[in-house]
Amino acid sequence: MSSNPVVLIAGAGPSGLVAALSLLRNGIPIQIIDKSVEYHVGTRGAGIMPRTLEVFHQLGVIGHVRAARGMDAPPMCFYKLPGGVEILRQLPPMIEKLDPLPSIPYNHMWFVPQNDIERILRAEIEKCGAAVELGKELIDIQQTDGSVVATVVNHQTGKKEVINAKYLIGSDGAKGATRRILDLAFLGKTMDSDGMIVSNIVVDGLNTEVWHIWKDPETYTIAARPYDQAARKFVVVVTGPHDNLVQNVTEDGLRKMFTRTTGRTDVIFQKFEWLSYFQPNMRVVDSFAHGRVFLAGDAAHVHSPHGGQGLNTSVQDSFNLAWKLALACKGFASASLLQTYNEERLPVISDMLKQVIGLYNRGKENSSQAEPSRGKELMMLGINYRWSSIVVDETREPGTVSLDDLKEHSYLGWGDQLSAGDRAPDAPGLIDKDGHVITLFDQLNPAKHTILLFSTKNVVALRETVAKSTPSNACQTVFVLTQDRDVTLVGDEFVVVDRDGHLGRAYPQNSNDETSFIIRPDGFIGGVIKSIEGLEQYFFSILR
Helix, strand or coil, X not given: CEECCCEEEECCCHHXXXXXXXXXXXXXXXXXXXXXXXXCCCCCCCEECHHHHHHHXXXXXXXXXXXXXXXXXXXXXXXXXXXXXXXXXXXXXXXXXCCCECCECCCCCEECCHHHHHHHHHHXXXXXXXXXXXXXXXXXXXXXXXXXXXXXXXXXXXXXXXXXXXXXXXXXCCCCHHHHHHCCCEEEEECCCEEEEEEXXXXXXXXXXXXXXXXXXXXXXXEEEEEECCCCEEEEEXXXXXXXXHHHCCHHHHHHHHHHHHCCCCCEEEEEEEEEEECCEEEEECCCEECCXXXXXXXXXXXXXXXXXXXXXXXXXXXXXXHHHHHHHCCCECHHHHHHHHHHHHHHHHHHHHHHHXXXXXXXXXXXXXXXXXXXXXXXXXXXXXXXXXXXXXXXXXXXXXXXXXXXXXXXXXXXXXXXXXXXXCCCCEEECCCCEECHXXXXXXXXXXXXXXXXXXXXXXXXXXXXXXXXXXXXXXXXXXXXXXXXXXXXXXXXXXXXXXXXXXXXCXXXXXXXXXXXXXXXXXEEECXXXXXXXXXXXXXX
């Protein structure tokens, strides 16, 4: 049996599902497979960061994610040992909140179980006419000049299947087949002396209003965070020496370890919904792209769960790749565009790993003290691509900051003037032509570039340039008006009135009021433009 999708996706975790949905939103036929014979369970990567929430907003699933959202991070209670009942100290929630700003619609992390995220994405994929195929594992990859020939084994029938696709996305995790088949190096190290048990348990005897932590510097740290108060469900995590933990990765072993470490006999572990064990890995491939095969998520990089970056970086890998791959599948992209997936994502992941390793090491050094707080940089709103070869900024002098310095700020950001390569900020309080109040994010589209126009001077020339430079329906223009502008001046552009001035403040203009902003389909600014030539330069760099 053989099939011929345009893009084959191996692995149906968050990364693979976001890639699938993004491509389907772009009208690209996909096939998505997963070696598991049933869907994953467990909270797993439950911390959804603001930047990832923005991705879900653009993909049209933010309402469903909001409905599945659990409780916010509760205060942390540290207990005195032995005994485990007396509170040693109580601290505020570990995860900081950002100050509320119009440009940042999601200002703190949401707890949403990973199995719920996957369920939401699968349901949306099914609305688009596709579905995850379970029990199918990638076992071989052959590449030609124009295609990828993948061999898949169906674990339910035992039969092999040949799939011919233009491209393959390997999102099959750290132990998946894609990286192994390609024989790629996975650079970094495993923390051999350390281990972690993670579980979802219905617990009796614990307050569901706080995050409970017992730290014994000689043995283990045990933490129980409530995530479903009504059902008394907790994420129970035990960290400590690998040699001791690996012997207790069972329900009974975890019960005994908890009682022995905490001294609490009044706490009863009831139903186990999920139990897993792993050792912290800090690894990344040296390239995310190999011919027509692309790696995303844990297949490309793994690290300690400190900071909650795993699921989030995986989602953002796929969102960066999908719009570029869609243009290539349609025959519109330049050859260099697909190379920018690795060019843009590898520095971000490398910089992120430095932050996570720092958190991990500080936690080890202060194992008997309070948990280090998670800083605002972990919200991932500072991620940028200012060094990218496909961004154009006519408001900055080229060469004022070295390429290495730009990459060293790829994760934490700059905090200065908005530039090409930065995350596009939101703006609420916009009034469309029908009188509806919308936000800028409501208008962004994962299948289109969005050009923000603030001036009537070059509207005709800009329209002609866009029509000449871009394929049909690949770009939308949004003309921004203040209250005193005449709508009739701008022709058939989508028009919004910046009622509250938030859009003008988020996207500042030069003194001549002629700056335009090109927002890419992944929600990053591709161009800050002052001339027709700049607009042509941007689209020339990404399109044939």
